[in-house]
Amino acid sequence: MQMKNFMIDQNLKELTEHRTVVLPVACYETTINQNIHGYIQLHWHDEIQFVLILKGEAIFQINEDNLIVRQGDGIFINSGCLHMAKDKNESGCVYICLNVSPHFILPQELYTTYVIPYIKATNLPYLYIDPNEPWGKNILDALLKINQCIQQKSPYFEIDITMHLTLIWKSLIINGFQLEYDQMEMIKNHRIKQMLNWIYLHYTEKITLDDIARAGQLSRSECCRYFKRMLKITPLNYVMDYRIQKSLVLLQQSETNVTEVAYKVGFNSTSYFIERFRKAMNMTPLAYKKLTTQTPNSVVGANLLK
Structure with a gap:
């Protein structure tokens, strides 16, 4: 489903409820230049986001960084991070966008240990997902399968989604990031939003x-x-x-x-x-x-x- 426009509140927080009927998960296929503004405007949301470029190329801005992402590439965008996207060179960029509530990634018993440290880290606003790396290919393949599950809604597809999400998150965190928690970075992000x-x-x-x-x-x-x-x-x-x-x-x-x-x-x-x-x-x-x-x-x- 193409989202041609989305509402944001006065804090730039996106108001779209990212979920299927029963799950706090949403997956969209988006053509950037079909948005009402011609690009995806600056916003943020509590959900984490995974992106897979299906066609063309795009420039993503995440917080203060710009990243060029091409066909076959992916990105992880962390919870609460300001981001926007523009088509590059009128390529007709199309991408799959998966938004997931952090609380739904893993069971509650594992959330504190394996999710909170990553969504709170100030040195992980985003991560380029390389399809040529085994961990990156696992994430992007699982993203495609989640999109297929939501589109087809075959029996027990909700269970299949949770299985793929677990694989995605494990593939993300096994890289052994040295997580940082910089109070000044937190303050800067808060002030720009203010x-x-x-x-x-x-x-x-x-x-x-x-x-x-x-x-x-x-x-x-x-x-x-x-x-x-x-x-x-x-x-x-x-x-x-x-x-x-x-x-x-x-x-x-x-x-x-x-x-x-x-x-x-x-x-x-x-x-x-x-x-x-x-x-x-x-x-x-x-x-x-x-x-x-x-x-x-x-x-x-x-x-x-x-």
Whole structure:
């Protein structure tokens, strides 16, 4: 099932309930450029995530790192880590995405020993899964089998899923990672989420650098360093790009016009909105509106939040 859009709360936490009817597990086949924004926007969730690229290639940003993942490759993304994904070189990237509640990976008696240390480690926000390594191949093969179980729903498929999940987790942890728990890293992740949360609550208002820095309990210079390091963009440019991102949904509504949208997303000038939109999307808001309202199934890729 393709998820073309998903809701996130003011903390960037994804609100989608990742589960089958009875299990806290969900598996999606996703074409990146079919998302309403043209890419998978920045978000996080409590579930751990496993990704297998079926076609093309993608750039994943996980916390402050960028990772290029190609057909046949996989990634593990840890619980609570900010991440987003963009198609690379218009490759038509398609991937399988498995989201699992950490509490469901192993029986409760094993959870404290074999799960908590890994989801709490600050040096394991993600892990590249190499299909040429035996442990990596085991994980990706099991991921495909879980996807097949959910699609086919054969008798006792829930039991089969739990068996494959156990194999996946064992294959992940037998690598013998030297786990670290850096308090400063935990604080940094918390502060960037605080600042992003503040932006998402106030993007329709006038926003200054002082406002954003105050939300993260940082100085102006430290605030800028956080955004440059983790998001590769300045705080105020992030605000502008986020406003453009929010405008995409509004422009696809037939009853709205460009000026109304500009003011709804926090611009106090229609001409400046058009200028920023053209720079981000390589077309005017009106052209985007005509394109998406006339051909609602088409998706125009966004070039935001690099």
